[in-house]
Amino acid sequence: MTIDKGIPIKNIFYMLTYAFKELNREHYKRVETENFGNIHDMFAEILYLGISYLLKQGLHREYVDCEDTLSTLRGKLDVRATIKEKMRHTAKLACAFDEFSSNNIFNQVLKATVVLLLGCGDVKSARKGKIRKLMLFFENVENIDLKSVRWSSLRYDRNTQTYQMLHSICYFVVFDLLLTTENGNQQVPMFSDENMALLFQRFILEYYRKEHSDYGAKGSRVKWNLDEDEVPSNLLPTMNTDVTLRLGDRTLIIDAKYYSHTLQENFGKQTIHSANLYQIYAYVTNEDVDKNGYQKGNVDGMLLYAMTEKYGKKSERIKLKAGNMIYIKTLDLSQDFEEIKKQLDELVLGE
Numbered sequence: 001m002t003i004d005k006g007i008p009i010k011n012i013f014y015m016l017t018y019a020f021k022e023l024n025r026e027h028y029k030r031v032e033t034e035n036f037g038n039i040h041d042m043f044a045e046i047l048y049l050g051i052s053y054l055l056k057q058g059l060h061r062e063y064v065d066c067e068d069t070l071s072t073l074r075g076k077l078d079v080r081a082t083i084k085e086k087m088r089h090t091a092k093l094a095c096a097f098d099e100f101s102s103n104n105i106f107n108q109v110l111k112a113t114v115v116l117l118l119g120c121g122d123v124k125s126a127r128k129g130k131i132r133k134l135m136l137f138f139e140n141v142e143n144i145d146l147k148s149v150r151w152s153s154l155r156y157d158r159n160t161q162t163y164q165m166l167h168s169i170c171y172f173v174v175f176d177l178l179l180t181t182e183n184g185n186q187q188v189p190m191f192s193d194e195n196m197a198l199l200f201q202r203f204i205l206e207y208y209r210k211e212h213s214d215y216g217a218k219g220s221r222v223k224w225n226l227d228e229d230e231v232p233s234n235l236l237p238t239m240n241t242d243v244t245l246r247l248g249d250r251t252l253i254i255d256a257k258y259y260s261h262t263l264q265e266n267f268g269k270q271t272i273h274s275a276n277l278y279q280i281y282a283y284v285t286n287e288d289v290d291k292n293g294y295q296k297g298n299v300d301g302m303l304l305y306a307m308t309e310k311y312g313k314k315s316e317r318i319k320l321k322a323g324n325m326i327y328i329k330t331l332d333l334s335q336d337f338e339e340i341k342k343q344l345d346e347l348v349l350g351e
Contacts, residue, residue, distance in 0.1 A: 006334045007196075007333045007334055008334065009036050009038070009039055009042055010032070010337070011333055011334075011337050011340065012039060012042070012199070013031055013032060013042060014337045014340075015199055015200070015203040015333075016046075016199065016203075018206040018207050018210065019168075019202040019203050021206075022050075022162065022164070022165035023046070023165060025053075027049055027053050028046065028049055030049075031046060031049070037122070038122045039122075040117065040122040040173065040176070041122055041124055041127065043117070043169050043172065043173050044117045044120075044123045044127050044128075044131060045127060046166075046169055047110070047113065047114060047131065047166060047169060048127065048131045048134065050162075050165070050166045050169075051110060051114070051131070051134050053162070054110075054162060054163075054166075055137055059102040059107055059137070059141075060102070060106045060107065060163065061101060062104050063098040063100055063101075064098070064099055064101050064103060064104055065096070065098060066096070066097055066098070066099045066101075067094070067095070067096050068094075069081075069085060069090070069092040069093065069094050070092065070093055070095050071091070072093070073093050073095060074095045074097045076097065077094070077095060078094035078095065078096055080094075101140070102138075102140060102141055103142055105149075106154075106160055106163045107141045108141055108142050108143075108144045109144070109149060109154075109170050110138070110141075110166060110167075110170065111141045111142075111143055111144075112143050112144050113146065113173050113174060114134070114135060114138075115135075115143055116146065116174065116177055117131065117173060117177075118131070118132060146170075146174045146178060151167075151171055154167060172195045175192060175194065175195055176195065193258060196258045196306070197257070197259075200256050200257075200258040200306055200333075201242045201256045201258075204242065204243055204254060204256045204344070205217060205218070205219060205242060205243045205256075207341075207344055208243060208344070208348070211341070211344075212245070212348060215245040215246060215348065216245070217243055217244070217245055218244055219241055219242060219243065219244065220240070221238065221240055221241075222239035222253075222286050222287045223239075224239070224286055225285070225289045225293055227293075239282060239286065241253050241254070241255070241283055242254055242255050243256065245348060249298050250299075251287065251288070251298060251299040251300070252299075252301070252302060252348065253283045253284060253299065253300070253301045253302070254301075254302045254304050255276065255279060255280050255283070255301070255302070255303050255304065256304050257276060257303060257305045257306070258305070258306040259273075259305065259306075272303070272316075276303050277303070277326075280301040280302070280303055280326055281301070281326065283301055284299050284300065284301040285320075285324070287299045288322065295322035295324070296322070297322040297323030297324055300324055301325075301326045301327070302328075303327070303328045303329070304329050304331060305328075305329070305330045306330070307330040307331060307333065307334070313330050313332065314328060314329070315328070315329055315330070316328040331343055331344065
């Protein structure tokens with residue numbers, strides 16, 4: 001079974017295992033061998049296995065602010081609220097206190113996402129039954145509105161790092177099922193281009209980090225090559241690369257792109273997306289400078305597109321005056337994953 005653009009679901013899982021090292025743990029191995037009918041069914045299984053593991057370790061607890069009316073004083077007394085209780089002729093004290101609780105944002109995100117998946121027709125009934133049983137351990141966890149979650153503000157430490165990958169899966173699910181494409185009055189669940197773009201970029205980076213560690217793969221910031229007396233303007237955009245590879249005095253900057261249409265069309269003519277080309281050109285020419293600000297010709301760039309069925313495989317290169325090369329390549333995500341790895345190896349070893 002495949003999803004958008006003919007990508008096998010199993011390949012999505014393999015990409016996830018590179019993007020999130022947590023998925024290489026033993027308790028996720030069975031995901032690799034199961035045939036899933038759709039991406040959300042696979043996400044449900046990953047969450048089932050991940051939450052099962054969390055429950056064995058114990059759900060994360062932290063002190064949370066609580067307010068309640070109690071028979072005895074606990075924490076601080078809320079005088080105004082207590083007076084209101086007295087006016088109602090109740091012998092209750094309004095208290096504000098801290099409680100060491102599992103009802104925190106880390107567990108709330110998991111519960112709300114599972115509830116969302118339980119209402120998704122793409123998830124098999126048997127799998128829903130399994131994850132529904134897990135929710136018995138979340139009785140004291142609030143079912144929050146996932147649209148209000150500030151994903152970028154979530155922070156993880158050694159006590160919560162196990163949640164990081166699971167929350168990434170939750171983000172994919174939430175984006176697809178809540179912020180989805182509308183078809184008339186019916187909402188159509190799908191693994192969106194936006195989610196695939198995020199996964200594709202992270203997969204490429206982590207693949208080269210793991211399989212070609214000598215290249216020192218990382219996302220880096222490129223400084224603008226300005227006159228030494230020029231003060232950088234706050235209006236200048238920040239140039240952050242998806243992947244920067246370095247070996248000796250050579251550098252390759254990769255910009256990973258995932259679009260419905262690899263090329264743009266104007267009056268029947270197919271061309272590279274101009275914004276993409278200008279972007280990689282800016283990265284290369286600003287990165288490739290010596291201490292005097294002159295081009296060295298030691299930095300190359302690559303636009304790496306996930307191959308779409310419509311346009312097929314593309315391989316082009318542009319040589320700049322200083323000797324820099326800009327490559328336009330496609331990566332076929334529909335092929336066997338070993339072939340995907342082979343193609344990624346050839347992209348850097350053959351350039």
